Amino acid sequence: MTLCKESDCEMNPSTRTIEFNRDIQAERKQAAAEARVAFTRKGTLVINLVSSPGAGKTSLLEATAKYWKDRYRMAVLVGDIATERDANRLAPFTPVRQLTTGGACHLELELVQRGLAQLPSNDYEFLFIENIGNLVCPASHDLAEHLRVVLLSTTEGDDKPGKYPKMFRTSHAMMITKMDLLSYVPFSTEEAIEDALRIQGNLHIMYSCAIRNEGIEDWCLWLEGCREKLLASQEVCL
């Protein structure tokens, strides 16, 4: 008989193998899927904005809120490791809540749902989740979004999509930002797009310069179209 050091229990030496073959994130994915259905039923299109730090997520959201003004009910949940800078920046233009992770490199559904409960209403037509600036970890976490939009700025390099395959594979659209800087940087939009489409052939491609309000109308019209399709079909597929 063998004594177990940790619990002083007695065990005989025979072993048993328990087979599973299951996704470790299955429950989390199921919770996200159920939350997504609830958003769909409410008519809320949920957009998860992902990118490297500084690619322009907050600027894009600010421009979006200014473009729509009171035409649509939008809200933003902003994720950061620390500070409320982004929420403070957006607060004059849209309902916003800061989600501070205190060190986690990605947002998870539970934190998003806590932030959702703090928003002034539960009746938004567009809910944006501005994820932590990180092209790695957020790719593996479903936040119940209908759309995952990856931002790639002209200052980052046109070879980035292939370096972050999971993020680009799981995205529905790519927005190339900071187009005003294109003439100053060695960035080829054609190569960046080709690199991204090799990974996800269904990516919808857009361009913007948020500080000059360029590309914002196309972006907003695309979102409005996506929401109309969602309301018509009650399904996520676009």
Added chain:
Amino acid sequence: MHEYSLVRGLISHVLHAIESNTPCSVQEVVVSAGPLSGVEPLLVEQAFDQLKSDAGLGGCRLLVEVTELMADCESCRCSFAVQDFVFRCPTCNSSSITVTAGDEFRLLRVKVLE
């Protein structure tokens, strides 16, 4: 670190699965991870080594099986291994493909002492 969050989930699964067995009876946990699973096997092993004792799994060994990234083409129905993260069918060049393996972090089996 991202892997810590997922390994905590793994440990939770294992403890729930062993039911009436004590945590110290768990000898081995076998998981699989592929190129699109979002985890690095070495970091998974390190995270498990750091977290297992607190869960009473101090005597447990973790094995990580690395799986290939596989996909099915929706156009010509062929199955293929995705190379270099190029998600196009090597037969008909369609981008309408579905990943069938290698994009999840999976718990395969647990060996317990009876």
